[in-house]
Amino acid sequence: MKKKKNSSFPLRKEKDSFILRLNKKLYNSDFLSKAISEDRGWVKEIPAADGYFSIKCYTLKIEDVLRWLNYLIYLHKV
Amino acid sequence: MKKEHFQITKDYIQLNVDSKVYSKETIFAAGYVFLDKAYILLDSDKGHFNVYLYPQHKNSDLKKLALDFSNELMNYSHYFSRAKNNAEAIKAIMQRALFSVAPSLVQEAEEKEIQDLIKELEEEEKNEKEKKQLVPAKKRKR
Numbered sequence: 001m002k003k004k005k006n007s008s009f010p011l012r013k014e015k016d017s018f019i020l021r022l023n024k025k026l027y028n029s030d031f032l033s034k035a036i037s038e039d040r041g042w043v044k045e046i047p048a049a050d051g052y053f054s055i056k057c058y059t060l061k062i063e064d065v066l067r068w069l070n071y072l073i074y075l076h077k078v
Numbered sequence: 079m080k081k082e083h084f085q086i087t088k089d090y091i092q093l094n095v096d097s098k099v100y101s102k103e104t105i106f107a108a109g110y111v112f113l114d115k116a117y118i119l120l121d122s123d124k125g126h127f128n129v130y131l132y133p134q135h136k137n138s139d140l141k142k143l144a145l146d147f148s149n150e151l152m153n154y155s156h157y158f159s160r161a162k163n164n165a166e167a168i169k170a171i172m173q174r175a176l177f178s179v180a181p182s183l184v185q186e187a188e189e190k191e192i193q194d195l196i197k198e199l200e201e202e203e204k205n206e207k208e209k210k211q212l213v214p215a216k217k218r219k220r
Contacts, residue, residue, distance in 0.1 A: 010121045010130075023122045026102060066117030066132050073118050077110035 011065065018065045019046075020055040022072075027053060031075040035068065043068065084144050090119075091140040093129040093147060097122070100151050104158060105129065108150035116143055 010021040022032070032053055036043050042064075048054030057065045085092040095105065105127055109118045117132040131143050161168075177184045 008123075010119055020119075021121075023120070025122050026120050026127070063117075066119070069119050070113050070117055073106060073109040073120075074113060076106045 095127040107154040
């Protein structure tokens with residue numbers, strides 16, 4: 001049986017990158033801009049649907065993306 | 079249809095958290111505690127938050143991770159509600175502590191309070207006098 005693709009999942013793998021879909025109600029745009037500016041080399045914001053930030057991470061390792069997400073949590077709490 | 083609280087997959091566990099029960103701040107606070115245990119991805123959907131926990135260490139028990147996270151949510155939720163309820167008491171204690179360090183501040187605050195009270199009384203007296211003066215004038219007209 002073919003596995004159903006979960007289109008609403010906020011983390012998607014592409015050929016040479018990962019795409020993150022972050023909810024604007026949860027993630028603060030200032031913290032997000034700060035994190036993006038610090039990792040300009042491999043993290044970029046791309047146009048997204050209303051209510052979401054779309055972030056493209058140019059890496060093949062999911063751990064890099066997940067570590068970057070934890071940095072966002074850190075910024076929100078501090 | 080009732081949603082399950084946990085959904086386990088090969089890579090992560092998903093927690094469905096009711097947004098009426100726990101606030102966004104509580105989720106971030108609990109997430110902060112888990113920064114060295116799990117990778118955290120958050121999303122929101124129709125009245126609930128989706129928390130995706132990816133374990134940082136191999137062979138981690140995903141269900142235990144989710145249950146620990148739930149406990150942390152409870153802990154911070156209680157902390158925030160207690161802080162809100164006790165805000166006035168905390169403020170009074172802090173003021174008292176600051177005043178005890180600098181007693182001259184107490185004197186200043188008391189003097190200011192007395193001045194305010196005197197001003198208030200004077201204004202009341204003035205208003206009453208004005209009222210009394212108005213009443214006979216009306217009577218004279220009749």
